[in-house]
Amino acid sequence: MYYTYFSTGNMQIDGEHANIDCMIDLCRQSEGDWASSARLLISGLANHLDSEEKVCQEEGLNMTPEHLDEHRILKVRLALIEKQLDRGELEKEAFLTILRDILFYHISNFDKQLKPVTPNSI
């Protein structure tokens, strides 16, 4: 369900986003105990945030303080979602909808604004 609309223009970041989106679909299709897939998905998304920051640093993309703050907020949110999972408070479909909403909202409102830093933009 990943669309080119969500392209940031950076191949590694786009690839990681597409992988997470694919993991959401795989978790949806998994039968029986989905908790382990859900935990992998949470850690995959959290690890991606770190990876994205590294890519931006290495490739000179304009990771803003607001974007970094949003990553920190997302990590707290993911930890809270994991606690809800541990307590059995989340249904599978609700969990997957939340994760996909988080991913798509973040790409649309932050990652699509990532651009190479040019001398004039500093």
Ligand SMILES: [Fe+2]
């Ligand atoms: Fe981001």
